[in-house]
Structures are given as structure tokens and as C-alpha cells.
Amino acid sequence: MGDDRTVDEWTRRRALGLLPALAAAGCAPRRASNRPLAMWAMSWEGDYSPLLMPAFTAATGIDVDVQSLPTTASHEKLLTAFAGGAMPDVLMLFNGWVQEFATIGAIAPVTSPALVRDMFPGVLESTRVAGRDYAVPWSVAPQVQFYRRDILAQAGYERPPEDWDGWRTMAAAIKRRRPDDYVFLMLLNWPTGLVTMLSQAGATMLRDNDTRGAFQTPEARAAFSYYASLYTDGFAPMALSTEIQDPVAAFATGYCSVWPSGPPTLKDFARRADLIPRDRWDTARLAGPHGLGPVSGLSASLCVSTQTRRPREAWALVRHLTSIDSELTYQRLIGNLPARRDAWHGPQLADPVLRPFAEQMRQPAAAPRVIEWERIQIEIQLAAERIVRKVETLDGALAGLNRRVDRLLAKRRALVEAGKIS
Numbered sequence: 001m002g003d004d005r006t007v008d009e010w011t012r013r014r015a016l017g018l019l020p021a022l023a024a025a026g027c028a029p030r031r032a033s034n035r036p037l038a039m040w041a042m043s044w045e046g047d048y049s050p051l052l053m054p055a056f057t058a059a060t061g062i063d064v065d066v067q068s069l070p071t072t073a074s075h076e077k078l079l080t081a082f083a084g085g086a087m088p089d090v091l092m093l094f095n096g097w098v099q100e101f102a103t104i105g106a107i108a109p110v111t112s113p114a115l116v117r118d119m120f121p122g123v124l125e126s127t128r129v130a131g132r133d134y135a136v137p138w139s140v141a142p143q144v145q146f147y148r149r150d151i152l153a154q155a156g157y158e159r160p161p162e163d164w165d166g167w168r169t170m171a172a173a174i175k176r177r178r179p180d181d182y183v184f185l186m187l188l189n190w191p192t193g194l195v196t197m198l199s200q201a202g203a204t205m206l207r208d209n210d211t212r213g214a215f216q217t218p219e220a221r222a223a224f225s226y227y228a229s230l231y232t233d234g235f236a237p238m239a240l241s242t243e244i245q246d247p248v249a250a251f252a253t254g255y256c257s258v259w260p261s262g263p264p265t266l267k268d269f270a271r272r273a274d275l276i277p278r279d280r281w282d283t284a285r286l287a288g289p290h291g292l293g294p295v296s297g298l299s300a301s302l303c304v305s306t307q308t309r310r311p312r313e314a315w316a317l318v319r320h321l322t323s324i325d326s327e328l329t330y331q332r333l334i335g336n337l338p339a340r341r342d343a344w345h346g347p348q349l350a351d352p353v354l355r356p357f358a359e360q361m362r363q364p365a366a367a368p369r370v371i372e373w374e375r376i377q378i379e380i381q382l383a384a385e386r387i388v389r390k391v392e393t394l395d396g397a398l399a400g401l402n403r404r405v406d407r408l409l410a411k412r413r414a415l416v417e418a419g420k421i422s
Contacts, residue, residue, distance in 0.1 A: 036063035037310065037317055038088035040078070042071045044264060044334035045092055045139050045300060049321070052329065056320045062313055075374065082106040087305035089314040093135060095126040095299045100371035102129040107303040109134055111315055115322065119339050122364040127301050129369075135301035136322045137339030139330060141262035142297035142360040143192060144283045146269075148257040151178070160258060160284050164226055167287040171235040174257055184236040185247055185256035188388065191381040193260050196296040197223040198380075199365035200288040205376075206368045206405075211413035213376075213405030215383075215398045222289070224384060224394060231388045238388060252276035260286055262297055263357055267335040285356045294365035299339075337361065372408045379404050 041049050046068030053064045067088070069077055075097065081087045082104065093101060101107045110116055110133040116124055119137050127135040147160050155173040160166075171183040186193045198205060203219040206212065214220065230236045237244065237256070244250055248268050251259050252275045259265070269276055285292050302321055304314045320326060327338035328348055337357055338344065344358060367373055383401040386392040392400065406413075415421045 036065040037090065037313060038065050038067070039090040039092075039317065040067045040069055040074075040088045041092035042069045042074045042094075042300075044336070045330075048330070048333045051333065052321060052326050056317060060313075060316065062317075064317060078106070082305075082307070085307060087307040089305060089308040089310060090317050091303050091305060092138070092300050093303055095123075095135070095137075095301055096367055096373055098127045098135045098301060098303070099129050099369050099373075101303065102134040103371055105306055107134050108306050108308075108311065110136060111311075115315070115319060118342050120341060120361045120364075122366075123299060123339050123361060126299070126364065126366065135303045136318050138300055138302045138322050138327075139334075139336040140297070140299045140339050140361060141264065141336050142299070142357055142364060143196065143260050143262050143286060143295050144356040144360060145286050146251065146259045146261055146265060146281055146283055148251070148254065148280060149282050150280050151254055151257040159282070160287065162285070162287050162291050164287055164289050168229075168233075168235075171230070171233075171258075175234060178254065178257075181254055182235060182237050182256045183258055184230055185244075185250055185259040185261075186230065186236045187239055187241050187244060187247075188231075188385045189240045189381060191377045192296050192298065194223070194227050194380060194384050195367070195377060196260075196286065196294075196365060197227050199296060200286075200293040201226075205380075206370065206409075208413075209416050210368055210370050211409050211416050213402035213409075215380075215401045215405070216395075221394065221398065224387060224398065226289075227384060228387045228394070232390075248272055248276065251281075262335075263331075263337050263354075264335040266353070283353050283356045285360055292363075294363050295360050296365040296367070297360075299364075300336075301339075370409070370412060372412065375408055376405055379408070 039049065040046070046066065049066045049068070053066065057063055078091065078101070087106065091107070093107070098107070115136050116133050120140070123137045123140055124133070127133060127137060145160055151174060152158070152160065152170070155170065155177055157170050157173070161170055174183050198220060201219045201223040203217060203223055204214050205220065207214040231238050247259065250256050252272070269281065286295050302318045304311060304318060308314045322340070324338070324340055324343045327340060327343050328346070331337060331348065343349070349358070368376070379401055383397045387394055387397045412421070
């Protein structure tokens with residue numbers, strides 16, 4: 001997908017536009033080492049990054065070797081590479097990982113303010129550590145809700161309501177007309193939906209300087225209770241992604257009519273337009289407890305390793321990949337959205353279906369800034385599944401979640417109590 005677009009997109013003139021940036025970084029284009037720069041990235045970003053490299057190589061004489069890592073193994077591989085002194089020059093990190101890799105000294109601070117100028121403020125904030133920029137936002141994927149216009153219309157709705165009570169009322173209306181189907185495509189091993197609900201409900205999730213769990217507060221209880229009710233009332237299937245392996249088909253057939261998801265779903269729908277025609281679906285921001293609010297998403301940024309021997313060239317590559325031209329090309333290839341606000345001024349992103357994404361990027365949910373957050377999210381989802389499946393009560397599951405999170409944060413708690421971190 002997209003290979004034929006690359007030749008048209010990367011003209012010689014655009015490639016030569018990289019020369020001033022590279023010179024400003026202090027790197028003469030034709031004096032580069034013979035060894036290619038190494039870049040590691042995950043998911044679609046890793047698969048399609050090679051298509052962005054010909055222009056960089058044409059302008060600088062620097063080849064780039066891109067390694068696409070499997071997402072499930074990438075975190076451990078990066079940590080192992082850092083410990084062994086084998087980090088790539090440039091690496092992609094999911095924004096939730098930036099704090100951890102900055103804390104252990106694996107990534108370098110951003111060298112030029114120009115690299116992070118004109119970013120959506122909320123997206124940029126998620127990559128800052130102790131007031132310093134350690135990553136350049138690159139590929140942004142906030143969640144919105146995809147909804148079946150025809151199924152909602154049959155239930156008397158032009159678009160989904162913006163609050164939780166309205167969402168439930170709409171779901172009940174759809175379920176009465178389609179008793180054998182579900183409404184919400186929210187699988188039990190997808191954590192983003194529940195984390196969003198916690199943020200929208202005002203749950204802090206951690207307390208005592210982020211050293212203990214805070215999942216027994218009224219806000220956290222409200223989010224868990226609402227989330228679980230969507231399953232126990234029959235509005236969402238009690239299923240894992242291994243059980244519903246083709247969510248596009250589930251949405252297209254009406255098995256589920258509302259799907260909280262990110263922008264890559266737009267590309268899935270475009271590829272399978274014969275299955276789900278464009279006039280049958282639309283997008284809207286996700287409902288919150290009392291209206292629209294912050295939403296989680298899986299966004300990624302680019303960093304330069306502290307182990308690179310070619311920092312100037314590495315930062316030049318980051319500059320190239322996060323330029324407006326590169327970001328717009330990526331949006332066409334994989335669907336993820338530009339982090340630079342200026343990129344949204346052109347006709348490419350004027351499609352009304354993208355408006356909810358743009359609005360949501362101005363109000364992202366802020367995750368706790370602790371390196372244990374990835375593991376904590378897993379514990380949150382496991383606790384929710386136990387509640388949904390009635391293995392534990394709400395009170396028992398949240399008390400157990402607090403205990404497990406406290407254990408995960410034990411090392412951080414000791415460092416805070418010793419005054420070694422704030």
C-alpha cells in the first residue's frame with residue numbers, strides 16, 4: 001500500500017529542502033560515514049518508514065537502515081539493546097515510554113527548540129521529562145468513536161450522544177431493535193477504553209507522589225462500574241481480540257455498531273470499502289461522564305539514542321521524518337495524524353471525518369508519569385476483566401488492584417522516600 005505514491009511525493013526540490021536543516025545541524029551532506037544510520041520503529045511506523053528514506057538519502061548521502069520491531073517484543077528489545085550498548089541511532093518510542101527511557105539515560109534531550117515548535121501542546125507535554133523535551137512527536141493516534149450511521153438512524157439517533165447516560169440510552173434503543181447483536185466493540189484485552197473512562201471521570205489513578213495506587217476513589221469506582229455495566233447489560237461482547245479477530249467485519253456486519261478506535265481504522269475501511277461503504281459510517285468524539293473530555297490514544301515520538309556516534313546526523317533524520325511533508329505522507333500511508341498544527345492547514349486533512357480527531361488532539365488524556373505505567377495498565381485491564389466476568393466484586397477487584405500497583409511501585413516509593421527522585 002502506498003508505494004506508488006512515494007515517487008510523486010518526494011520530488012528533488014523537496015529533498016533538497018533538507019540541506020539547510022542538515023547544515024544547521026553541523027553535518028556536511030557528503031561526509032557521512034559509510035555505515036548507514038540505524039533506526040528502529042514498531043507497528044505500521046516501522047513497516048512504512050523505509051518509504052520516507054529516499055529523499056533523506058538523496059539530499060544528504062546518508063543511508064538509513066530501518067528495522068521494524070514487533071510491538072509486543074519491542075520494549076524488552078530496546079532495554080536489552082541499551083544494557084548491551086547496541087542501541088540504534090534513532091528510535092521510535094510510544095509516548096508512554098519516553099519517561100522511562102529518559103530516566104535510565106537511554107535517550108538524549110532534544111537539541112533544538114525548532115524541532116518541537118508548533119506541536120499540539122498536549123501531545124508535546126507527554127514527551128517532556130522534568131521540563132525538558134526528550135522526544136519529537138511524530139505519529140499521533142487519538143481515539144474517537146466510529147459509528148454506523150444507518151443503525152443509529154434506525155434507533156432514532158443522527159449521531160452518538162456526548163455523555164455516558166446518553167450513550168447507555170442509545171445502546172438500549174439499538175439493542176431493542178437488534179437483540180442478537182451488540183452495540184460497543186470494546187474487547188476485554190483492549191485497555192485504552194477503560195483508561196480513557198478513568199481519565200474522563202477525573203480519577204488520578206496514583207497517589208502519594210505517584211507511589212501508590214488510587215483505584216478505590218469515587219471517580220475510579222464510577223469509571224470501573226460504568227465500564228463493567230456495558231458488558232453485563234449486554235451492550236458489549238465479553239470477548240478478547242483472539243475471539244473477534246476481524247473487528248472491521250464485526251462493524252461492517254452490524255455485530256457492533258459503535259467502535260472506539262484510532263485513525264488507522266480509516267485505512268482499514270478504505271481498503272475494505274466493498275464491505276463497509278463510506279456512506280454507512282462516520283466519526284464522533286467519545287462520550288464522557290458529563291460531556292466530551294480527554295481521551296487516551298497510542299501516540300509515538302522519535303528520539304536519538306545517547307549511544308549514537310553520529311548525533312548530528314541522527315537529529316537531521318528526526319528533523320526530516322517529523323517535517324510537515326513527511327507527516328502528511330505518513331497520514332496517507334498509515335492513517336496516523338500529524339503532531340504539527342501547521343500540517344492541518346492544507347486540503348489533505350480537510351475531510352470532515354478527521355475533525356473529531358483534530359478536536360481530540362487538543363484534549364489528550366494525561367497518563368501518570370511513571371516508568372511502571374505500561375505494567376500498571378495491564379493490571380487495570382485484568383482487574384476490569386475479573387469484574388466483568390464476576391470472578392471478583394468491584395470492591396475486591398479494586399482493593400486487589402491497589403495492592404498489585406503498590407508492589408509495582410515499591411522501588412519508586414523507596415527512591416522517593418529516600419529523596420533520590422521527586
